[in-house]
Amino acid sequence: MQVSMRVKRYDPELKENKSWWQGYKLGIHANATILDALIKIREEVDGSLALRCACRASICGSCGMRVNGRARLVCKTRLEEIIQKDGELNIEPLANHSVIRDLVVSVDSFFSKIKEITPYLTPKSEPVTGEFIASNESMENLLKSMNCIMCGVCVSDCTVLEVDKKFIGPAALAKAWRFVEDPRDDEKSQRISYLNDTEGGIWDCTRCMQCVEVCPKDVAPMDRIMEMRETAIRLGHKNSPGYRHSETFYRSVKKHGRLDETLLAISSAGWTNIPRLIDLIPIGFKALIRGKLPPIIPHKAEKKEAIKNIYVKVEKEDE
Amino acid sequence: MKYAFFPGCVARGGTPELYDSATIVMERLQIETIELSTASCTGAGVLQEKNEKMGDILNVRTLALAEKLELPILVICSTCQGVISQANFRVQKDRKYLEEINGYLKDEGLEYKGTTKVKHLLWVIIEDIGIKKLKESFKTELKDVNFAPFYGCYIVRPSEVLEFTDNPGRENSLEQLIGAVGANVTKYSGRTACCGFPILFINQENSLKMVSNHTGSAKDSGADAIVTPCPLCHLNLDGYQPKARRKNRGDNADIPIIHVPQLVGLAMGIPETQLGLQKHVVSTKNFISSVTQKK
Numbered sequence: 001m002q003v004s005m006r007v008k009r010y011d012p013e014l015k016e017n018k019s020w021w022q023g024y025k026l027g028i029h030a031n032a033t034i035l036d037a038l039i040k041i042r043e044e045v046d047g048s049l050a051l052r053c054a055c056r057a058s059i060c061g062s063c064g065m066r067v068n069g070r071a072r073l074v075c076k077t078r079l080e081e082i083i084q085k086d087g088e089l090n091i092e093p094l095a096n097h098s099v100i101r102d103l104v105v106s107v108d109s110f111f112s113k114i115k116e117i118t119p120y121l122t123p124k125s126e127p128v129t130g131e132f133i134a135s136n137e138s139m140e141n142l143l144k145s146m147n148c149i150m151c152g153v154c155v156s157d158c159t160v161l162e163v164d165k166k167f168i169g170p171a172a173l174a175k176a177w178r179f180v181e182d183p184r185d186d187e188k189s190q191r192i193s194y195l196n197d198t199e200g201g202i203w204d205c206t207r208c209m210q211c212v213e214v215c216p217k218d219v220a221p222m223d224r225i226m227e228m229r230e231t232a233i234r235l236g237h238k239n240s241p242g243y244r245h246s247e248t249f250y251r252s253v254k255k256h257g258r259l260d261e262t263l264l265a266i267s268s269a270g271w272t273n274i275p276r277l278i279d280l281i282p283i284g285f286k287a288l289i290r291g292k293l294p295p296i297i298p299h300k301a302e303k304k305e306a307i308k309n310i311y312v313k314v315e316k317e318d319e
Numbered sequence: 320m321k322y323a324f325f326p327g328c329v330a331r332g333g334t335p336e337l338y339d340s341a342t343i344v345m346e347r348l349q350i351e352t353i354e355l356s357t358a359s360c361t362g363a364g365v366l367q368e369k370n371e372k373m374g375d376i377l378n379v380r381t382l383a384l385a386e387k388l389e390l391p392i393l394v395i396c397s398t399c400q401g402v403i404s405q406a407n408f409r410v411q412k413d414r415k416y417l418e419e420i421n422g423y424l425k426d427e428g429l430e431y432k433g434t435t436k437v438k439h440l441l442w443v444i445i446e447d448i449g450i451k452k453l454k455e456s457f458k459t460e461l462k463d464v465n466f467a468p469f470y471g472c473y474i475v476r477p478s479e480v481l482e483f484t485d486n487p488g489r490e491n492s493l494e495q496l497i498g499a500v501g502a503n504v505t506k507y508s509g510r511t512a513c514c515g516f517p518i519l520f521i522n523q524e525n526s527l528k529m530v531s532n533h534t535g536s537a538k539d540s541g542a543d544a545i546v547t548p549c550p551l552c553h554l555n556l557d558g559y560q561p562k563a564r565r566k567n568r569g570d571n572a573d574i575p576i577i578h579v580p581q582l583v584g585l586a587m588g589i590p591e592t593q594l595g596l597q598k599h600v601v602s603t604k605n606f607i608s609s610v611t612q613k614k
């Protein structure tokens with residue numbers, strides 16, 4: 001088949017116009033992957049095109065790129081499928097990474113985040129029998145995150161990293177979860193404390209599910225982050241606005257069966273956090289004059305007692 | 320066409336104009352509904368941070384209430400769509416878990432078998448009513464008006480949970496709707512991005528940067544308004560647009576955020592006050608006059 005595609009080029013040695021879109025046309029077989037096409041361009045059309053790849057079988061994690069605005073492993077993505085779906089083919093380097101040349105990005109920031117979460121086991125003592133024994137179930141559980149091949153695809157499309165470089169990000173947080181959950185590690189509580197307290201930690205994820213959608217290995221980093229939030233709450237970390245937000249929501253549904261939006265806004269800010277409370281006044285005022293201030297007395301579900309009974313049952317079991 | 324209607328908390332709280340406009344539009348489209356008045360809030364993924372199982376129990380309860388009526392659930396909120404669908408997906412995949420959850424519903428005489436479908440009004444319009452019949456209800460064409468579609472997160476991700484493979488039209492449902500009213504779609508970076516609402520009370524700085532980026536980029540793309548199927552996106556993009564734009568772009572809030580049923584209602588020729596367009600924080604005056612001029 002004949003294919004037209006556009007590639008985002010970048011040459012650091014140029015004085016100006018360092019970045020531009022370049023169009024290519026080539027003939028290639030219908031089952032080709034996008035990586036096949038890029039290699040063909042490099043070998044037969046334009047030897048100056050820089051790209052990174054190794055295994056060509058979605059194991060090494062080197063060929064993460066953006067295809068029509070969405071990060072993918074290009075060795076795992078069939079060309080024809082994308083063209084049929086989107087009608088065009090635009091290849092860019094991963095976002096949220098600095099570009100070295102063309103489609104090659106620097107992995108420095110990626111690995112500095114991985115290092116930040118202490119990516120190794122920290123047992124307090126030597127194993128009694130010469131090795132640490134862990135159950136099959138506990139290891140199977142860890143597979144969710146251990147399947148990560150560190151391709152940077154989730155980091156590329158993370159909507160928080162786009163606005164805040166301090167965020168630890170989906171890949172490193174999924175890696176952190178792996179050590180929090182490992183029965184051989186003795187610093188679960190210190191790990192959770194760090195992830196709960198630090199700027200850019202677990203509470204900064206906006207739950208947009210981009211990482212869940214784009215991960216080529218089904219690691220679902222966001223689900224791992226949510227599990228760590230639940231763990232943080234269970235371990236008694238009640239100092240974060242994220243905790244107050246979740247707790248207020250939980251109690252509001254218990255009490256009314258529905259969400260009390262006014263209480264949620266005030267309580268998440270913190271009842272004693274005067275600057276944050278003052279901050280709510282202008283938006284409350286605007287809503288008021290537009291006739292849409294959330295009700296002071298919240299709506300209630302009919303038969304809300306049935307909902308409360310469920311809460312009572314679940315909470316009793318958790319005790 | 321009959322549905323079990325689940326309006327969600329925000330459509331009756333922070334964005335009452337969504338509930339009102341949806342009610343009018345559904346009536347015009349002869350969509351019959353029974354409101355699930357005993358259903359609880361979905362938890363919006365926030366309650367689930369404290370206790371995911373509790374969230375699943377509450378949402379399976381809602382699914383069971385609709386199943387008892389033998390009706391699919393109709394929602395008007397993307398977040399409700401996503402969160403109920405996620406619970407549905409988990410119990411449909413794992414019968415043992417479903418059994419466990421059903422254990423908590425016994426006292427009410429409820430048992431979920433796993434058959435309920437959940438559909439946003441946007442999908443109901445595209446899939447069940449169809450563009451052709453929808454157009455028959457229109458009185459006017461919104462010609463030469465430019466809309467930037469803003470899906471938000473929960474109605475597009477995870478696509479597996481939302482059954483995109485079986486329903487490929489869901490991927491561009493907003494574009495189809497904008498096309499149906501005779502208007503143009505603009506290309507910009509915010510289309511399926513996050514509005515920032517979930518972290519508004521946790522990291523406001525980041526949340527406002529998102530609002531500013533998306534509304535700014537929509538404006539730069541030549542859009543007259545953003546249209547969204549999610550009231551939470553509306554709350555952030557509309558309510559916090561003035562502050563976000565002032566702080567991050569040094570300009571003013573200038574792009575109205577229109578709910579899906581408001582867009583349909585305008586094409587039906589329903590007066591803007593009935594659609595609650597005067598209730599937005601970012602003024603819709605210029606937008607409405609451009610709609611009327613271009614008619």
